[in-house]
Amino acid sequence: MSEVSYSSDMPVPKKMNAWVLKNPEELVQIIKPVPVPGKAEVLVRIDAIAICATDLEVIKYGTPALIEGGEPFNKNFTPGHEYMGTVAALGPGVDEFEIGDRVTVEIHAGCGQCKRCRSGMYTSCHNYGLNYGNVNKGHRANGFTSQGGFCQYAINNINTMIKVPDGMSDEVATLVVTAGTSMYGLTELGGLVAGESVVVIGPGPIGLLAVAVAKSLGASPLILIGTRENRLKIGQKLGADIILNAKEVNVEQEVKEITGKGADYIIDCAGSEETVNQSIHMANRGGKVCLAAFPKKPVNFDIGHLAVNNIYLYGIRGEGKSATHRAMAFMAERRFDPSLVHTHTFDMNDLPEAIRYAKERVDDAIKVVVTNSY
Ligand SMILES: [Zn+2]
Numbered sequence: 001m002s003e004v005s006y007s008s009d010m011p012v013p014k015k016m017n018a019w020v021l022k023n024p025e026e027l028v029q030i031i032k033p034v035p036v037p038g039k040a041e042v043l044v045r046i047d048a049i050a051i052c053a054t055d056l057e058v059i060k061y062g063t064p065a066l067i068e069g070g071e072p073f074n075k076n077f078t079p080g081h082e083y084m085g086t087v088a089a090l091g092p093g094v095d096e097f098e099i100g101d102r103v104t105v106e107i108h109a110g111c112g113q114c115k116r117c118r119s120g121m122y123t124s125c126h127n128y129g130l131n132y133g134n135v136n137k138g139h140r141a142n143g144f145t146s147q148g149g150f151c152q153y154a155i156n157n158i159n160t161m162i163k164v165p166d167g168m169s170d171e172v173a174t175l176v177v178t179a180g181t182s183m184y185g186l187t188e189l190g191g192l193v194a195g196e197s198v199v200v201i202g203p204g205p206i207g208l209l210a211v212a213v214a215k216s217l218g219a220s221p222l223i224l225i226g227t228r229e230n231r232l233k234i235g236q237k238l239g240a241d242i243i244l245n246a247k248e249v250n251v252e253q254e255v256k257e258i259t260g261k262g263a264d265y266i267i268d269c270a271g272s273e274e275t276v277n278q279s280i281h282m283a284n285r286g287g288k289v290c291l292a293a294f295p296k297k298p299v300n301f302d303i304g305h306l307a308v309n310n311i312y313l314y315g316i317r318g319e320g321k322s323a324t325h326r327a328m329a330f331m332a333e334r335r336f337d338p339s340l341v342h343t344h345t346f347d348m349n350d351l352p353e354a355i356r357y358a359k360e361r362v363d364d365a366i367k368v369v370v371t372n373s374y
């Protein structure tokens with residue numbers, strides 16, 4: 001009962017290759033022991049992992065990663081959080097999964113005991129990062145407060161795992177967390193967007209999948225705003241009814257004209273002073289604005305306009321309330337084609353080059369995926 005289960009069909013080595021963060025922007029590949037799952041945990045063999053803008057931030061600035069209560073540098077910490085793989089071992093008592101199951105994982109396993117976790121807001125857990133030494137509150141966030149996925153094996157809480165349907169590629173399965181983040185934004189805004197006007201600003205991966213998810217939920221009309229023509233075109237394929245290039249038109253005026261009284265929902269995935277203000281000014285009275293990107297500096301915004309028009313402003317963190325499961329349901333039913341945002345694939349050994357593609361947007365890179373070959 002209290003044993004970890006392994007299977008001879010899927011032998012697990014004692015050691016693995018893992019990228020670790022030394023100084024800022026310095027990743028090196030080392031040999032690490034393969035971790036052993038505990039209660040309510042499984043060991044996942046990582047088959048594919050997508051690179052996220054937040055990974056680039058962690059690698060450069062350290063935040064929002066928090067390892068042993070401090071910055072993540074020179075602690076043998078492996079970043080990376082948007083991964084999928086195959087269950088390779090089961091912790092004691094785990095019967096929810098079987099060895100060999102293909103799974104994709106969401107990032108956060110909250111502590112399960114704080115006020116926020118108890119209401120499903122585990123991405124805002126009060127015990128974030130309290131999981132080292134004697135301070136173990138049970139909180140885990142892959143690649144932020146616990147070991148991530150730029151390696152061969154990682155431990156995951158069973159609450160964070162979703163089975164991948166047959167026929168879905170490894171690369172597409174890594175995108176579930178991104179779609180889940182978009183889904184969480186829409187969930188927090190109220191969720192019932194059928195027949196409501198929705199504007200998405202910023203056609204990055206979260207914005208593009210926000211378009212896909214909002215369309216699947218029945219948003220109409222659905223307007224995507226950006227500045228890169230190629231990304232706007234992809235947004236159109238994912239379900240945007242109208243695309244607006246912010247370099248060419250006055251987007252506030254256009255949205256007012258298209259919707260009559262302004263948009264019911266706005267999802268700002270750009271997070272600049274300009275887009276926050278545009279969001280507020282293009283909102284309908286009583287409209288809702290979701291801030292899905294976090295500006296690094298304080299921004300000035302027109303709070304007077306917001307107050308007198310009864311506009312709601314929502315801060316969104318990650319992929320809470322099991323939104324990832326709902327995103328997977330849409331993806332499994334092929335309501336949209338997430339592979340449109342996956343542009344490049346690299347081998348895990350070439351991670352630094354993959355990161356360069358993601359960071360510098362080489363060759364119009366949107367989502368860069370890294371795969372392990374065994
Ligand atoms: Zn991410």
Ligand SMILES: [Zn+2]
Binds near residue numbers: 113125126
């Ligand atoms: Zn918690």
